[in-house]
Amino acid sequence: MTPVPETDAWTYDDFTSGELDPARWIVMATKGADGQRHPYQDRNARVRTGDGQLELTVDPFTRFHDSDPRQNNAKQMYQSVRRFPVPAAGQLAFEVDMTVRTRGQIPYDLLDAFGTVNLFDLDTGVVLNVAATNDSVYAIVERLVIPGVTRPGDHYIHRVVLDVATEPGREHHYALTYRAETQEAQWYVDGRLMYWARLPVPVAAFSAGMALFSARDLTRYTRAERERGQGATGSWGPWRISTSVR
Template sequence: MEKKDKELLKEEQNVKGNQMVLGDFHSILEEGKVWKTGGFTLPDGSFWAYREPEAVVIVRNDTLYVRAKLSRENHQVQILDNAKHMYYSAEPVVIPEAGEISFELQIRSRTQGTAPGDLYDGYVSLNLLDFTTGAALDFFAGNDKYASVYGILPFPGVQVPESKGTKYFCIFKEDTDFKPREFNTYRITYHRGNDEAVFYLNGKEVRRERNIPIKFNNFTVALGIMTEKDLSPEGSVSVHGQTVIAEWSPVKITTTEQ
């Protein structure tokens, strides 16, 4: 191949983007190889693990299946109470300085014993977490409703950059226009240069966030079983015997430099 042809090919690849697949669920028990147990190190040096002790984990046909009767609670810290069983990508995905990065997968969520119409009583998640800034871009899928989520959060041990606006926030947008209890395709894109994030469901744009106040640097990809119930004065109220059944496909990650 001539030098000119090689340069044209390189330019074409930069425009079209590079692709990788984050899956390899057959290695899910090999802690830190591709995935690791989610959680946070606490001020006393202990680790709060997002792991349900009685969870059933199955890998087949390149799909990760987890069934868990919820039991984990934290009575002091909201973020520690929310996630019940979660896997983090072993390494964060670096965000390109210019261009767009996209994360796409299929999720199926089925629950037992959750309150009808109450997404936050138990759901399945895709979380893109930037532990250098506190950023989170998420999809939450429940039995009969889903939500897109955009926030800057006080993750334990994370220093959030100062901004002129509200330092910590989390904006949820719920909808029922999806295939309940079936596989749906979820995609989140982020453009660092444009300070913009876009959420897609089954190929349709469902949300666009412009003027994001800080630059995100990298995303740890998280797959989770979660609740979102505000702590009461007495502590956690998120567990009452409900079960969440989660299924995830591998995550297709596409970067476009131009």
């Protein structure tokens, strides 16, 4: 007889409070090439919560840098205070609704302005995102270069546009899953499996995140081509987490 999976599911945040809960979310920060701590926070950010979702607007984007992507790409990003361990013999799943509406985005440019649902592990440099613009939904799988963790040769990033019809402000239900035994991640949109990838290293735990980005290549585009007055609004919630063990 096939064993029945043991499942545990809970809501991490249903955004019913009038303020973002600091026990659940913090603004992510990184150490830049200058050695200073740089929060992923835009001075134009406006945040609203309390009706079952977090709504974030940055319009226009103002967080730009000409040489360091860490000080340029993420306009505003929140990371979960909690890290979620992966069952040794089972699956970890994250589910959340997201809407994205960009203003002034170059049509079908995946990096000009976009919103994200993020899973990441800084112990291995693994990043799993689903991202959306006014006209596209796409999966991202990446391994970051982190001093003392990964080497430049370990870095890669894949962006795969998914067969999902969308439009400005359209809500989609996203689920990202990871299974320890196979090191496989899966991307679901509105209940449909849309993409999967096998990771190069095992991941023991993930942090969750949500963000607005503008990440055109700093070496290809001038400041004027990146900072054109574009902006975006994203909403997320509720976040639900589940584990299944068998």
